Amino acid sequence: xxGVSQTPSNKVTEKGKYxxxxxxPISGHTALYWYRQSLGQGPEFLIYFxxxxxxxxxxxxxxxxxxxxxxxxxxxxxxxxxxxxxSAVYLCASxxxxxxxxxxxxxxGEGSRLTVL
Amino acid sequence: KNxxxxxxxxxxxxEGKNCTLQCNYTVSPFSNLRWYxxxxxxxxxxxxxxxxxxxxxxxxxxxxxLDADTKQSSLHITASQLSDSASYICVVxxxxxxxxxxxxxxGKGTHLIIQP
Numbered sequence: 076x077x078g079v080s081q082t083p084s085n086k087v088t089e090k091g092k093y094x095x096x097x098x099x100p101i102s103g104h105t106a107l108y109w110y111r112q113s114l115g116q117g118p119e120f121l122i123y124f125x126x127x128x129x130x131x132x133x134x135x136x137x138x139x140x141x142x143x144x145x146x147x148x149x150x151x152x153x154x155x156x157x158x159x160x161x162s163a164v165y166l167c168a169s170x171x172x173x174x175x176x177x178x179x180x181x182x183x184g185e186g187s188r189l190t191v192l
Numbered sequence: 193k194n195x196x197x198x199x200x201x202x203x204x205x206x207e208g209k210n211c212t213l214q215c216n217y218t219v220s221p222f223s224n225l226r227w228y229x230x231x232x233x234x235x236x237x238x239x240x241x242x243x244x245x246x247x248x249x250x251x252x253x254x255x256x257x258l259d260a261d262t263k264q265s266s267l268h269i270t271a272s273q274l275s276d277s278a279s280y281i282c283v284v285x286x287x288x289x290x291x292x293x294x295x296x297x298x299g300k301g302t303h304l305i306i307q308p
Binding site for chain 1: 226228233234235236237238241281296298299300301303
């Protein structure tokens with residue numbers, strides 16, 4: 076696709092339920108990032124993939140959160156036993172050339188807004 | 193710990209006026225600094241990317257400056273328009289980061305409101 080696509084755009088669920096959020100990055104982008112953004116805050120890093128492997132998952136808050144990217148393209152963020160504090164916008168981003176030395180553009184999706192009741 | 197501090201937290205100005213947003217960082221050394229615009233309910237969109245050797249960079253009515261010595265950057269918006277209402281986020285890259293978000297540290301953003 077032309078840009079980073081995230082689905083669903085909105086998800087309302089009940090406390091304790093399981094949710095999956097999907098990210099389809101720009102074709103050919105090897106690096107994929109997940110961020111969480113609360114109201115009035117900047118994006119908070121969750122996990123970074125380089126290809127199929129998680130290069131850094133240090134931002135995942137606890138073991139209820141898990142993400143996969145089995146074929147090096149689409150990624151799914153999975154949240155088990157959701158809690159009200161998980162309510163936020165989950166942003167996905169991708170870029171072609173990973174690494175902080177590179178000034179390659181980081182493209183964001185529109186986000187998935189998760190509300191846990 | 194690498195930090196990126198932005199000020200003001202929020203700003204309201206009249207349409208047509210200019211404004212300047214500030215970004216101070218403690219990331220050192222750093223590789224590049226980015227400014228993003230985030231409209232309400234949308235994902236961030238890149239405005240500028242500056243390396244440590246660049247002092248100023250313009251993108252239409254947006255001009256970013258960088259002082260690597262004082263670790264400060266500013267984003268100046270000229271002749272503001274209603275469509276400039278958004279959050280503006282500063283992001284700094286650390287080339288020595290062994291991981292940790294691929295070396296990207298995000299500020300909390302400045303929420304800008306342009307009033308007619």
